[in-house]
Amino acid sequence: MQFVINGRSLDADVDLRTSLLDLLRDHFGLSGTKKGCNQGACGACTVLVDGNRINSCLALAVQYQGRKITTVEGLTSNGALHPLQEAFVAHDGFQCGYCTPGQICSAIGMANELRTGVPSYVTADVAAEAITVDFDEIRERMSGNICRCGAYNGIIEAISETLGTIPLPEAKDAP
């Protein structure tokens, strides 16, 4: 199978039962993406596929051949942290850090959804053209990412501060 991960084309000979999460961690050594519940309940495994956030634990790798997959390892450029990573450090958006890669990938996916006009359950008028991004919107949209240390306040602050400035989550093209 052929994959495009963080801008690199990679081949893997894997069992059809392999999840995208296990492919990333066990076959490509990209252990930034974490395995929490392995059943879609915690969000620790969140990655971006063509800019959209998904749970890699519920994804069969075979379905994601040729798609542009971005993991937390693909967010740095020339060794510099992504602005959202900087903001998580500045605002104490974590304690143990296990959920953090998923939180960060998820927030980048959320920013993309806001740009493309995806409403949420707390959007006052679901038919309205414009969405006002406030505290409640961010909390609702990030509810697929659990933090068992309870660092939510710092997470929300980091995301709020960065939101306007998150670069488009376009995955890098394969060489």
Place this chain on the structure above:
Amino acid sequence: MTPFLYEKVSERGDALSLGTHPGAAYLGGGTNLVDLMREAIARPTLLVDVTGLSCKIEEDEKGGLRIGAGVKNTAVATDRRVRARFPLLAQAILAGASAQIRNMATVGGNVLQRTRCAYFYDDEAHCNKRSPGSGCDAIGGFNRNHAILGASPACAATHPSDMCVALAALDATVSIDGPRGSRDLPLTDFHRLPGDAPEIDTELRSGELITSIVLPSNGFSKRSSYRKVRDRSSYAFALVSVAAALELDGGRIKNVRLALGGVAHKPWRAHVAEAALAGRPATEAFFAEAAEAELRDAKGLRDNTFKIKLAKRVIVDSLVKLSNAKDAPR
């Protein structure tokens, strides 16, 4: 997980012919099926990936929509026509799961998702849905999330979908194709009550594939809402949810649609309440009377009797809010 073969198809005919193989299962986003396979509840030997089929939302001349079964949940909730004409459907989808799961999950897969009853997932438990004839540990066990309407001594599981509750209220039709031809079923007839065969969730026959969901245009869904009550404010299955739509003529009810989630083995269309309300004044007293009538046959188990009162209150509150809303904005 049992080993399987995998085929991705780009033509419906190929899907249907592979779908007749013994052990075949259609694969959408995998958000429920992969989990069921990991738990050895589903053991397909051939996965037919249909995510490349039926990925469009088409419009008819009257403003109704045909939503392809392969359309992602997020795409439905984002579609401007859905948000303007069928806002309760967008709300219901957005009330379900998480953004990550909605980005993966297809419409067809949402309709076919299986109960999240904890006993169904527990291979140490007795569950007639998982192992027919083995009994039901939920009925005498922890059943806060279980059914109050239409349950049987064999099963008290609930259908977990939010989207389907809105579809039930919207008179949606499920379009199906299969080895013996195509057919359409009203969504309200698609899912079954458990009876003595809770292992069968739906009327879908072996090899059949959901191809689309049809939403007819109507005069009521612009004034509509989806309310969901759950144990935490986001990313949890419903204790009770209510899809409601109201069309008024002066102060009287011209058309009303009500469906309940989290209370039954299928999305529960509240026909009794609707009949009680048709032509009546849109007042709280009539709403309460109708809610009472709908829940008259409800039966609580040890931990879920609260749902009976809760369902009535959410019905009444939803209808009061809709009747007070300024004339439908769009």
